[in-house]
Amino acid sequence: MILLLILLAFPGFSLEIGLELGWAGRPVLDAVNPLWVTLSNPDPAVVRGELRMMMEFGSAWRGIGTYTAALPFVVGGFAKTRLLLPWPVRAGSVLVRAAAFAGKEKLGEGELRFTVEPGPLRAGIGPPLEPVDFLFSPAELPTEPLLLSPFSELHVSLPLRASEKDAVQAWQVFLSGEVGVEAEVLRDYLAGLRPASPRWIILLPGLFLYVLGLTLVLPRLAQGRPKLPAVFLAVFLAFSLVYSVSQEPASTKSCVLIRIERPGFTSFCLEVLGVAPWVSEEMVLDGWWVEFLPGRGWQGRDLWWRLVGETWQTAVRLEPGVPRLFFRIAQEAPLSGEVISPPSWLLRGLSLPWSQATVMQAGEIYVVRLR
Amino acid sequence: MRFPRLPENLVTPYQGFLILGTGGLLAALLWPDLQTRRTLFLQILAVLQGILALQVGEAEHGYGPVPPRLRLARLAFFNLLAVFLALPLVLVYRVETGASWSGFLLATLFFGAHGFVWMGVGHGLAGLVRSDGVRFVLKYGGFILALLGPLFLAWPASALTILPALWAGKAEGWPGFFGYLGLSGVSLGLWLRPRSCQKG
Numbered sequence: 134m135i136l137l138l139i140l141l142a143f144p145g146f147s148l149e150i151g152l153e154l155g156w157a158g159r160p161v162l163d164a165v166n167p168l169w170v171t172l173s174n175p176d177p178a179v180v181r182g183e184l185r186m187m188m189e190f191g192s193a194w195r196g197i198g199t200y201t202a203a204l205p206f207v208v209g210g211f212a213k214t215r216l217l218l219p220w221p222v223r224a225g226s227v228l229v230r231a232a233a234f235a236g237k238e239k240l241g242e243g244e245l246r247f248t249v250e251p252g253p254l255r256a257g258i259g260p261p262l263e264p265v266d267f268l269f270s271p272a273e274l275p276t277e278p279l280l281l282s283p284f285s286e287l288h289v290s291l292p293l294r295a296s297e298k299d300a301v302q303a304w305q306v307f308l309s310g311e312v313g314v315e316a317e318v319l320r321d322y323l324a325g326l327r328p329a330s331p332r333w334i335i336l337l338p339g340l341f342l343y344v345l346g347l348t349l350v351l352p353r354l355a356q357g358r359p360k361l362p363a364v365f366l367a368v369f370l371a372f373s374l375v376y377s378v379s380q381e382p383a384s385t386k387s388c389v390l391i392r393i394e395r396p397g398f399t400s401f402c403l404e405v406l407g408v409a410p411w412v413s414e415e416m417v418l419d420g421w422w423v424e425f426l427p428g429r430g431w432q433g434r435d436l437w438w439r440l441v442g443e444t445w446q447t448a449v450r451l452e453p454g455v456p457r458l459f460f461r462i463a464q465e466a467p468l469s470g471e472v473i474s475p476p477s478w479l480l481r482g483l484s485l486p487w488s489q490a491t492v493m494q495a496g497e498i499y500v501v502r503l504r
Numbered sequence: 505m506r507f508p509r510l511p512e513n514l515v516t517p518y519q520g521f522l523i524l525g526t527g528g529l530l531a532a533l534l535w536p537d538l539q540t541r542r543t544l545f546l547q548i549l550a551v552l553q554g555i556l557a558l559q560v561g562e563a564e565h566g567y568g569p570v571p572p573r574l575r576l577a578r579l580a581f582f583n584l585l586a587v588f589l590a591l592p593l594v595l596v597y598r599v600e601t602g603a604s605w606s607g608f609l610l611a612t613l614f615f616g617a618h619g620f621v622w623m624g625v626g627h628g629l630a631g632l633v634r635s636d637g638v639r640f641v642l643k644y645g646g647f648i649l650a651l652l653g654p655l656f657l658a659w660p661a662s663a664l665t666i667l668p669a670l671w672a673g674k675a676e677g678w679p680g681f682f683g684y685l686g687l688s689g690v691s692l693g694l695w696l697r698p699r700s701c702q703k704g
Binding site: 324331336340343344347348351352354355356357359363366369370372373374376377378380381382385409411412413452453454455 | 539599
């Protein structure tokens with residue numbers, strides 16, 4: 134009986150989970166770091182289920198948010214599987230947790246406590262010519278440029294394959310400082326967007342008549358003649374009800390997508406997505422998006438990444454009046470639109486060599502093409 | 505059906521409530537910040553309704569001896585009148601702030617309870633405190649304290665925070681909502697007591 138209680142108190146998991154965050158185990162603050170998850174199956178049977186990673190960030194002063202990722206996995210008998218995720222590290226992040234589930238049954242769990250590097254690292258690819266913090270072998274070089282964001286310098290002393298060169302050049306354009314995103318400026322612009330503006334042409338005369346009419350007929354209530362005030366009130370109630378139903382906004386949010394690309398140099402582009410939500414709702418974005426966080430107010434700025442089929446999705450809980458700004462580096466088909474002169478908010482919101490840029494607009498999509 | 509007659513001295517407060525409420529709606533809809541825009545009108549309306557309810561409660565105390573049930577019917581009518589006067593404005597605000605119908609319904613219910621509570625306070629103070637000056641300070645001071653005190657103490661008990669939470673469908677609004685519903689029940693119970701028909 135005692136043995137049974139002990140066994141129940143300390144359940145043995147069928148899966149071991151190992152975590153490693155950051156290049157050389159040195160996660161960099163406010164950068165997207167590599168998170169390696171190693172699943173080891175000590176049993177002969179194949180294990181499949183869902184892996185969930187979770188990290189809290191922020192503080193009582195800034196507000197606390199949560200990043201969560203979920204993906205299905207399969208690990209063969211006596212085998213290991215290693216997964217790599219782009220993981221943003223924020224102020225206040227100290228712990229990443231992972232757990233594997235098959236339905237409701239927990240198969241294993243792991244956690245990693247870490248301290249962050251306050252500044253970016255320097256890296257070299259090939260034999261180092263200068264002192265660096267991390268040395269890549271060409272095989273280790275990620276093809277996802279976002280994973281290179283912890284570095285401020287990348288010294289390449291080896292010939293690279295086309296895909297590796299593409300990723301390094303994307304880092305050079307979008308992440309090493311050549312293109313800068315002024316998040317506050319863009320957030321201010323988003324905060325000023327109006328998903329639906331009131332129908333003043335109906336509203337103003339209606340309100341004027343309402344106030345005037347009721348103010349004039351209200352004294353009748355004191356004279357014991359309530360019919361006219363009641364009729365007035367009923368008529369305006371009916372009108373306002375019709376207005377309230379008919380003006381229901383078709384769109385619940387305003388979105389602006391800015392795509393910055395440099396064709397011929399890199400096939401990747403930097404996409405910045407701004408959302409000004411009007412109602413509380415969940416939004417699902419295709420791809421792995423990361424948020425530009427403001428100085429504070431991080432409460433509720435949670436992101437859920439989940440692998441659906443072969444593609445990642447980012448789910449976000451939108452709150453009305455809280456503009457959100459996301460970015461990702463992706464390979465997308467080229468877009469074209471009407472060539473425009475860049476609006477002032479875009480000029481202020483992006484720091485880049487504007488003399489070498491062409492701006493095109495297609496609806497709410499702005500394409501900034503660098504030469 | 506016979507509507508109770510509105511006392512002459514309450515016509516102006518109701519007109520003021522209507523005019524200022526409409527002004528509050530316009531101010532909220534024109535407010536540049538989206539978050540303030542979503543809450544400002546509700547907060548203005550809560551303040552206006554509280555003041556009106558205090559005045560109605562106090563005036564009703566001086567109305568004279570009436571049976572408790574009639575007193576209750578009169579106060580219910582005056583409270584509903586304020587809610588109904590605000591209702592067209594709240595309906596417009598609902599769609600302009602993208603609020604849900606459930607949020608609208610809860611906010612309207614809250615206004616009803618809020619009105620009853622402050623009418624009860626106005627009515628009770630008129631019977632308890634003879635001095636006009638002291639009564640004025642207690643009446644409006646207490647109201648301001650009930651609005652602002654919970655904000656400083658981070659209690660979810662101020663109409664200024666309950667209404668926006670109910671409007672946005674957030675659970676933070678529930679304790680205050682039920683609190684006011686309970687207090688309005690207490691207020692109703694006090695009116696139904698026989699001594700409330702004695703002239704104060």
